[in-house]
Amino acid sequence: MLLTSADIEKATAELSGVIRRTPVIASRVLSERSGADVWLKCENLQRTGSFKPRGAYLRISRLSADERARGVVAASAGNHAQGVAWSATELGTTARVYMPTGASLPKIAATKAYGAEVVLAGETVDDALVEAQRYADRTGAVLIHPFDHLDIVAGQATVGTEILEQMPDVTTIVVPLGGGGLLAGVAAAVRASRPDVRVIGVQAAQAAAWPTSLAATRPVPAASMNTMADGIAVARPGDVPFEHVTEYVDEVVTVSEEELSTALLLMLERAKMVVEPAGAAGVAAAVGGTLDLSGKVCVVLSGGNIDPLLLRHVTTHGLTAAGRFLTFTATVSDRPGGLLALLELLRDQGASVIDIVHSRVADDLYLGEVQVTVSVETRGPDHQHDVRRALSEAGFLRG
Template identity: 90%
Template sequence: MLLTGADVEKAVAELAGVIRRTPMIASRVLSERTGADVWLKCENLQRTGSFKPRGAYLRISRLSDSERARGVVAASAGNHAQGVAWSATELGIASRVYMPEGASLPKIAATKAYGAEVILAGETVDDALVEAQRHADRTGAVLIHPFDHPDVVAGQSTVGAEIVEQLPGVSTVVVPLGGGGLLAGVAAAMRASRPDVEVIGVQAVQAAAWPASLAANHPVPAVSMNTVADGIAVARPGDVPFEHVSEYVDRVVTVSEEELSTALLLMLERAKMVIEPAGAAGVAATVGGLLDLSGTVCVVLSGGNIDPLLLRHVITHGLTAAGRFLTFTATVSDRPGGLLALLELLRDQGASVLDVVHSRVADDLYLGEVQVTVSVETRGPDHQLSVRRALGDAGFLREDSR
């Protein structure tokens, strides 16, 4: 089941003229922070906004005439849905996509716009996949799995082939990891032409099935699936990707929700790249101190499809993690001028007030006191520490909240 160099070359030839050759962009900020020469492979600029059409198109294009006549069906929270919808429409094939009931409205709308019939089913992608399989069994439609098929992995391997051509001196490739199709494909391409290149997969720690799976030497379901990175929130690694990852990938690391949010914010501010949390996983590992990097490094930005509402939430989360937002609860005098004294202190400290909420009913308040919860903009962790110290010295913070 392992892809060969010939399989990768064939996939490249079949997708030529169909799939965009995405840019490879030097990242000054990541290079400065790591000491390596870091480049970004921008799959967020691929058709439909992610790498997914590579595998979906190749898989669907290889169907027989009788299979095409029965149509295709898929299950996805967003990126695979759009990849299948676009690919099927390009090939003149009917498609149906099952999506979780909580899927983002922009991703549902985009999938419909690419030509698929969308059915909302269940709370998770796994629930939707059950319904997609039932539809396939009932109608004969071909199920297009998001990652667990050799043709899908072969399609994703073209990302690796492009990396080798665009960055001949590459020494390390860092890839977001969910079900494993992208990492498996990139690793297969590297082992076929550049076996000296280190290949690293990155998962969200809140949806990390791969470390336990690799330790057990077989796919093991994740214990938790609570991550903002829905694009890599997969309950169980695929069998086909697992064989490739266990054979070809050097290591797998995990990143926290705070690291994902901070990485997304960093790409937005410094690289001017809009990416989704899953697409930022490689960046999070690169700047999070998990990897001792040197030489020429390629970080794959796997997708850029993010709901604007989620983007607002993630930006706020990222700013907080980066020390740019501070929320604290202070105790002030209930007499005129009590709140003013607190606000003047924040002004003098250079902290910009965003929000103030009063409460006179907190359990630990004394008569004549008011509790206020204040949110301010700060300039980083050091500035936050300075603000907290000043608040404590002025008596606004209880001893246990300094």
């Protein structure tokens, strides 16, 4: 079940001219924060906004004429859905895609726009995958699995091939990890020609099936999943990727929700890159102190498909985690000038007010008092500490 060098070379040739050769760009901010020479492999700039068309197109292109005539079916939270929809249209077959009921509306709309029929089913990708398999069994449509097939892994392996060509002196490659198709492919490509290169997978801590699975030496479903990184929220590693990861990958680590949101914000502000939470997992590990990095490092940005509403939420989450956004509840006098005193203190502390909400009905208020919930922009954790201390000393904070 392991890919060979010949398999990867063949996949590279078949995808040539179809899949974009995405750029690798240097990142000064990641280099400064990690202590290594960090570069970004921008698969967020790939067709459909993620690496997924590599494997999807290769898989569908290798179907027989009879199989293509029956159409294809897939399950995905969004990126694989778009990859399959685009590939099926390009190759002249029909696609039906099952997506979780909570899937991002822009991802649903994009999947339809690429030509697929979309059916919402279940709460997770795994639930949708069950429905997709039932449809395949019932109709004869070919299931295009998001990660658990050799052709899928071979397609994703071309990311690794490109990195080695673009960065011949790379020492470490950091890859987001969900079902494992991308990590397995990159690791297989690297081990085939550069076994000295370190390959690391990064999973969201709140959807982390891989650490338990690797310890058990078999795929084990995650006990629970609750992460903003829907693109890598997979309950059980795939059998085909698992064999490659256990054979070729040096390390698998996890990152927190705070680290994911901070990394996404960092990409927006400093790299000018729109990256979804799953796509920023490698960045989170690189700058969050999770990894000990040195030499020349390539971090894969696996996707950039994010709902604008989620982007706003995650950005706020990231600002809070980075000490840039502070919300507190203060008690002020209900007389004229009471609120002014609070605002003047915030001004003197250099905190920029974003929003204020008044309440005169809180349980612990005395007559003549009003409670205000204030959101301010701060410069970091130290500045937040100074602001809180000033508020306490002035009597605005209780308890």
